[in-house]
Amino acid sequence: MSFDVGAFLLETVPFARTIGVEFGQVNDGYAACRLPDRADLHNHVQGPHAGALFTLAESASGAAMLSALGDQLSRAVPLATTAAIHYRKLAKGEVTAEARLLADRDEVVARLDAGERPEFEVGVEIKNAEGTLVSEMTVSWTLRPNR
Template identity: 75%
Template sequence: MLQSVPFARTLDISFEKVEPGFAVCRMPDRADLHNHVGGPHAGALFTLAESASGAAMLATFGDQLSRATPLAANAAIRYVKLAMGEVVAEARLQASREEVVATLDAGGRPEFDVAVDIKTADGTPVSQMTVAWTLRPNR
């Protein structure tokens, strides 16, 4: 992931667990990533969650990259509590691999969601995000 998405290195995002349909990413507490109240900036939280969603997606559909390009089509985030310190994002694919690949096989452009929960290191929920991904067939 860090080779294919270099921006994640800028935030020191680590990919702790990546498997089909699931990923866990962590972002350290760094002063240069803080907002005006001393916690991780909203943009940094967004990037952490998007990175986790991409890892879960690629772990599931990486074998399809020769015929389709993955693209984030839409994202929505809800900030529920002020985050402080290190944060962890857990991403879960919300679609069946079989259905997504079948749509691609039929010549369609599948779209599917990945839900992400962002928590502090002690497990306190701070944000929720959904990223809608698509696999654009290569021409």
């Protein structure tokens, strides 16, 4: 990718910026993001609110997707179509999300080349500062061809 995916997402998705998502490594269908521990993002048990965790994971999934397919933005709009999140353990403190494209990039582009609207998934793991898995998410994405 020839552009800063994290900066692009923070500009085009202001809510991620509002809650303080920070982008780390982003390349080749992989993205790592972090959400600092902030009291204004806490829920009733003093951990990050479910909505904050969702936003962190969805942001990471978008970065992973764009790191692999961002060169297709001139001809298609990426859209999340569904997301399923599983809250496994109570999250406390800072959390990180790691997202991975679960599809073959070349197959997605070939489907787009064939005039289809490809759908594919990105898997995300959210861990606390100790590295314990606290949540998992799968986001289904599509590339809607420009017409």
